[in-house]
Amino acid sequence: DGGITQSPKYLFRKEGQNVTLSCEQNLNHDAMYWYRQDPGQGLRLIYYSQIVNDFQKGDIAEGYSVSREKKESFPLTVTSAQKNPTAFYLCASSIPYLGSGNTIYFGEGSWLTVV
Amino acid sequence: GENVEQHPSTLSVQEGDSAVIKCTYSDSASNYFPWYKQELGKGPQLIIDIRSNVGEKKDQRIAVTLNKTAKHFSLHITETQPEDSAVYFCAASIPRGATNKLIFGTGTLLAVQP
Helix, strand or coil: CCCEEEECCEEEECCCCCEEEEEEECCCCCEEEEEEECCCCCEEEEEEECCCCCCEECCCCCCEEECCCECCECCEEECCCCCCCCEEEEEEEECCCCCCCCCCEECCCEEEEEC | CCCEEEECCEEEEECCCCEEEEEEECCCCCCEEEEEEECCCCCCEEEEEEECCCCEEEECCEEEEEECCCCEEEEEECCCCHHHCEEEEEEEEEEECCEEEEEECCCEEEEEEC
C-alpha cells in the first residue's frame, strides 16, 4: 500500500540527547514536511522540502534539523537545543501544486517524550 | 498576517443531528481550503477540500462552503454518527511564489453522543 511511514511511534529521550525521527513515503511525492502538534493547538510547521537536497525552515525550526538525501526519506533530528521537545510529531508529503494549493497527506505520527 | 481562526473548540451533538464548524482566514490570497479529521493518537486524514473558485462542495454526509468576501469557510456534517467523533482541523493555503503555505486552525473536538 502507498503511504507515509513514521518510526518510532513512541520515543523517550533524556534531556541533553539528540533523537532522530524517521519518515519514509512511497507515494512518489516531491514535497515533504514536518509538523509539531501540542495539545489544544494547531499544527505548526518545523521544516519542509520541495525537492531532494533542498529544505527550508518553517515557523518553529529552532532546535531541529533535517536532511533530504533521497526523495522518499525526510528524517527529523530533535537536538538538545530544543527547549520543549515533548510533543506529537507529524510527517507529511504532497505533490507540489503550483497556483492552487497543495493536498498534504500525513503519516501516523511519532510521540516524543523527554524524561 | 497569516491566521486561521476556528470555532467552536469543542462541539457535542446527539447522534443524527448536524454539526457545523466554522473557520475564518486573514489572507485574501488564500486559494485552497482542506479539512482534516484526526482520531486519537493518529495522523490527520483529509476528508474534503475546496478551492477558491468554488462556493460549495459535497461528499455524502460532508459538505464545505466558502464565502470569499467574508473570508470564511465551514464544514457541515449531517446525520452524525458516533464514528464521526474526532478532532477536525481546517486549513488555508496561501500562495508564496512557487510554493504554498498551509495555515491550520486550532481544531474542533467533535463528540457525537449515541
